[in-house]
Amino acid sequence: MVLALKDQYVWDSWYVHDGEKYHGYYLKAPRSIGDPELRHFNVSYGHATSTDLVNWDHLGTCFAPSDDGWDNYTTWTGSVVRGDDGLWHLYYTGTRKNDPQLRQKIGHATSTDLHNWERVGDGLILDLVGPNAPHYEADVSNGEWHDRAMRDPWVMRDPDGDGWLMYFTARVPGVAEANDAGCIGFATSPDGYDWALQPPVFTGGFGQLEVPQVFEKNGIWYCLFCTAAHHFSKEQTALRPLVSGNHYLIGEGPRGPWRIAPGFLDGSLPCSRYAARIVDTDEGMVILGFADHPDGETFGGYIMDPDPVEIVAGGELVVSPQRQAAE
Template sequence: MSSILPRSQFIPLFALLLLHFAPAEIQGQNEGNLYASRFQPPGMWIWDNWFVHDGDQWHAFYLQVPKAIGKERRWKNNDLFKHVGHATAKEAPTGQFEWKNSGPALFALPGTWNDRHIATGSIIRHEGKWWQFFTGRGINGDGVGLALSDDLNKWNTEPAPLIPLIDTFAETAEAPYESVWQGETRHWAGISDPYIYPKPVDGWFYLVLCSRILDVPIEESGCLTLMRSQDLKNWESAGIMAWPRCFERMETPQLLHRPDGNWSLIFGGVVNSDWAKQKENQHAFPDAVRGKGSHKNYVYHFPTEFLVPAKDEHLHHIATPPGHYYIMKVISLKDTPDRSDLAFFTATEPDRGSVLSEPFRVKHLPEGGIELVRIQTESE
C-alpha cells in the first residue's frame, strides 16, 4: 500500500463533477420559519452529521450522495458516490445558523484500502492538526480510517486502517475482540461510526464504536464499545460500554461531559420491529425502548464516570418533535457563559429528502435524560 495519497492521484470523473456543486451560498432559507436554519447542499441528500469548532466558526461534516443517482440507490449500491461533505457557519446564539457549503471533503478512492465508500466519523484537534476518524469500506475489508488536515478543507488520508471493522450486515465474521459483560466473555467486532472524545482522560484518548456481539442473533447484537489510545494511532479495546440486547445497531454515538460533571452517551437505536413485537413481553427490554419502534434517539446516563458498564435503568428515550428527526449530535456554544448546548439532527422533508435540521436547545435533566426545546425565530 502506498503512503499518503498525493493530490495528483486519479480522481473519478463523478468526483470532479461533484466539485461543481460547491458554491459558497447560504442554503435552506426558503422553507419558512421551521426550515430557516435547515441546510442541504445543491443536488445532494445528506445525513449523519458531526461538528467541530476551529476557534472562529463551526464546521459541519456529513455523509452525502448526489440526487442524480436516483432514490433507489440512495441507501445502497452507491459505492464511490457516498462521501463526506463540509459546510461552515458562524456561531449564532440565537440558533439561526447560516450554513455555507464548502463542497466535498473526503472520498473513497480506487487503489486504496478504502475503495468502496466512506461513512460516519468525528474530528478532534491534536498537535496542531485536525484528525478525522471515519468509517472506511473496502473490497478487501473495512476499518476505521484516519485523515489529517491543517485547515479542515484539505485532507490527507493515512494508507491503512487503524481499527478493523466488519460489514454492517455480515452474517459471519471473525471476532477481533473479546470482553467480559455481566460475568460472561463476549466476542465482538466494530461496525461503524467512530466517535472520538476530544480530550484525553487520564492520559488516554477514548473512541466509541457502533459494534456487534457476534455470538447472539443479529436482532439483539447491537452494542457500543470503547477503544483507547495514547497516540491516536495504536488502539486497544477498553471493553463494552452498553449492550441492552434489543437493538440491531446502536448508531452514531456521542459521548458528552455534562455541565453537572456526569456523562451522557447519545445514540440512535435501530430495532427489528417484527422481532421486537414478539420479544417485548418475554424479553427484558429496557423501559425506555419498549413500544418505541425503530430509528429513535436515546441517551445513557453515566453518574460520575463513563468507564463502567451502562445500566438499563439509566437509558432514556429522547422525545423529538413530529416528523423524522434522527442521528442527534450536540454542540456546546463557545460564546455563551453558561455553555449552552444545541442539538442537530438529520431531518427528512417531503420534497427535499434528508437535510441538516434546525438546532434545538438541550436541557440536561437531573435524572440523566435530555429534553429538547425548540428555538423561536424572531418572526414567531
C-alpha cells in the same frame, strides 16, 4: 432546513469548533442516483462552516473513498478532533468493494486546515482483531445480521488520564436475540495514532446503537446514539413505544457503567430526525440531525434546524418542546 444542497442528499453529520467558527462535516450523495437508499454506496464528505449552526457556507467535497485501498467502497460517519501535535484528526468508517459481509473498519486522516485531509499511511488504524476481538461479532456469514458492524467512531481525550478514547457502533457474539446484541465498542490510544481494541463499554437493548457521541455535562456522562423501531429488543419494546430516532445512555464515567435512559429522547414513527449530534454552544446545548422522513413519506436528505436540549431532574435530557412546536 439549515444545511441543505439542492443536488445532493445529506445525512449523518458531525461538528467541531476551531475557536472562531463551527465546521460541519456530512455524508452526501448526488440526488441523481434516484433511490435515496443508494446514497450509502455513492458517498463522499461535504464540509461547511458557520458561526451560529444555522447559516452555513458550503466549501464542497473534502474527503472520499480511496481509489484501490481498504476503503475504496465507502467512507462513512466519523469525528474530528485537534491532536497534541497541532494537527486536526479525522477518524472515519471505511469499507471495501465486493466484501459480502460489508466489514467496516476505522480509518485516520489528518489536516492542517480542516478541509484538505491526508490519510495516515493507508488510513487503516483499527479492526476487530487482537486479544479483545472475541468480545465482538466479527463474522456475519450466517446471515443473522446484515453487516459486520464497526463504524461511526467518536474520539475524545481521556478525561481520566493521558491519551484518547474511541467509541464506535458494533455488535457482540453469542446473543440469542439479534436485536439485543448491539454494543458501544471501545478503543484506547496514547497518542491518537496507535489504537488498541478494548471490550465494549455497553451491550444490549437494541440491534444497533448507531453514531455514538460521548460527552459530560454537569458531572453526568451521556452517550447519544440513534436506532430504529425495528431494532428494539423484546425487553425495550415492552418498556417504551416503538419509534426511530435519537436516544442516549447515562453513565458514571467515560468507561461506564452505562444504562439506557428512560423514555426516548427524540423519536417518531416514521422517523423525523436521525443520526443526531448534541453541540454545546454559548447559549446552551442544541441537537442537530438529518431529516429522514419528516413528512412521513419522503426522504428529506438535509440537516434540520438545531433544537435546544435541556437537562431536567435526575439528569435526563429533553428536547425543548417550544422550538419543536414552532417548526
